Amino acid sequence: MTDKRPVQLVESIKTKQNKNDKAIEDALDTLQRDVKSGVTKPTMDNLVNLCGLSEGAIRKRRWAVLRLKAMKKSAKSSNEKAVSPPKSKSEVNLLRERVRDLLKENAILFEEAIGLKGQLERRDREIQVLEKRLIMKIQNHMEKE
Structure with missing residues (x-):
């Protein structure tokens, strides 16, 4: 099938797509930097605000969604590592918890x-x-x- 649209229209669409791709890439880089510094969370809303495009425009680009998911996963794993190990509970606290559970x-x-x-x-x-x-x-x- 041949594209029967005017050449100028096709070029305009490709230019817009490239411009939007670049805006999403820049927004993802900024978001990743902010997430690593702990300023913001890796959410779709934050990405939408940074790039100025709609959520649908971002979701159409599978690579952007995958990169955002990877950011979320890495942020979650770094948060789990940052959490200190739980303090050992005293015998009295353990007994209180046991009594509370038995009462329930x-x-x-x-x-x-x-x-x-x-x-x-x-x-x-x-x-x-x-x-x-x-x-x-x-x-x-x-x-x-």
């Missing part, structure tokens, strides 16, 4: 026991109703004979 578990089990008690009461009532019906059937059958 106790409350859950108590609620479950109450629910099961209610089920047993309902079954007992149903059994009584069925026994009464059986007695009534037996009586009706005896009266007919």
Whole structure:
């Protein structure tokens, strides 16, 4: 298929695409520099603000989205490395946490026991109703004979 558009239009479109690509590249470089220095986060909104293009224009360029994802991943891994290892907890704190967990578990089990008690009461009532019906059937059958 041949392109039936005017040459000037095709060249204009290519020029705009190249200009937008350059703007996205520059914005990604700036964003990466800012992320490394801890000034900003690697988000699509920040990239949109830096390059001045719409989110759709950026998402159409797969390479830009991949680079942004790579920035996010590297920022996340550097944040995880920067976090200091958790302090060892004292025995008293560990025991408090254990007691707190046991109290929560106790409350859950108590609620479950109450629910099961209610089920047993309902079954007992149903059994009584069925026994009464059986007695009534037996009586009706005896009266007919």
